[in-house]
Amino acid sequence: MRTPVPRAGLSRAAVVAAGAELADEVGFADLTMGLLAARVGVKTPSLYKHVVSLDALRRGIGIQAKQELGNVLARAAVGRSGADAVRAIADAHRSWALEHPGRYAATVRAPAADDEEDRRAGDEALQVFFDVLAGFGLRDARAVDAARTLRSALHGFVSLEGAGGFGLPRDVTGSYRFLVDSLVAGLQAERPAPESRSR
Amino acid sequence: MRTPVPRAGLSRAAVVAAGAELADEVGFADLTMGLLAARVGVKTPSLYKHVVSLDALRRGIGIQAKQELGNVLARAAVGRSGADAVRAIADAHRSWALEHPGRYAATVRAPAADDEEDRRAGDEALQVFFDVLAGFGLRDARAVDAARTLRSALHGFVSLEGAGGFGLPRDVTGSYRFLVDSLVAGLQAERPAPESRSR
DNA sequence: AGCTAAAAGCTAATGGCGATAGCTTCACCT
């Protein structure tokens, strides 16, 4: 078997990485093969030697972005627990999403039903939510509910903020703090058991 | 000044309404002038007699959808208050979003900076959130925070659910109930002064 | 009833984008 690596410069990983950067600048939805080709110094059709389609490029960016976000969240939670950890990953989540709008949009892309690699990237990022919520004493179905709740709230906020969905007045960071505090208080509150079985 | 209304059938409103229906079927992002033209029984260029561009069509669908959603939420809250009202609009919000995915995506579109009509449609829908939260004794900036919090959480959940962002197991309706209950508990909880410091 | 202005529709055409086919060039290995 040969190991031919003709020309220099490009590779699938390099194209995807450049695509992620470009998506942050022009928006994930407005990313085009032509724009990316110009960025990496090639003509449009040449990109197809590295990625099979625009959709495959988006998938690659999505997987990379899910991994990056997962790492960022994990780092933020190191050495913290309980409400403190929730606040830490909430802040990290919002900062990263605002700094990397294109990548963030890519993380929301749902994997195809049979796409193991993509699914795993998302699951690993999600695991951080579970780990952080472990300190709240939630089990089984409740833990799933809480992880979905936390993720939904954080995602909804930064998604609306990123889309310019909030009217001007009242500082947005203050509202975000309110959201996180409300959630923490809500998760800590006693509540009737809907349908758990353990205990 | 004459008032000529030649031909029959189409009008700006009819085109926008048909566009909203079609968006629910094919997705807001995948709505094309060609698809809509076929749906209303004309050739593509003829649509431009009624809407100035695809973007203008999207804007029109967005405004219509914001009004519809606002009405749906207001109806759901009639005769209810406090936690009961929050649960009612939360359920109505999710149901409507899942039944009308294209329209729902359109409601998230941020208005252009100088677009009064679009901004007003969004504000009127948002007003329902404020009204419902009035029962929680939140004032001024806190009321803004709470409205953003509630909207973010509801939007985040249905947005992720609609995108297929939740893994299969554990019933999604149960998780939604958990989210709403957590939020209600969090909003009712006592909490420290607004301007704390963290990060 | 007939005339007319303008809206509403159509065909043709342009430019951008994703994608494919097929040719050329270059790096590496023997």
Next chain:
DNA sequence: AGGTGAAGCTATCGCCATTAGCTTTTAGCT
């Protein structure tokens, strides 16, 4: 020195948004 295969390029196709310019229809006036 030559052969191989990846990487790049040009040419081309089809789809979509949009515009130009012609034709058809109809409201409203006389």
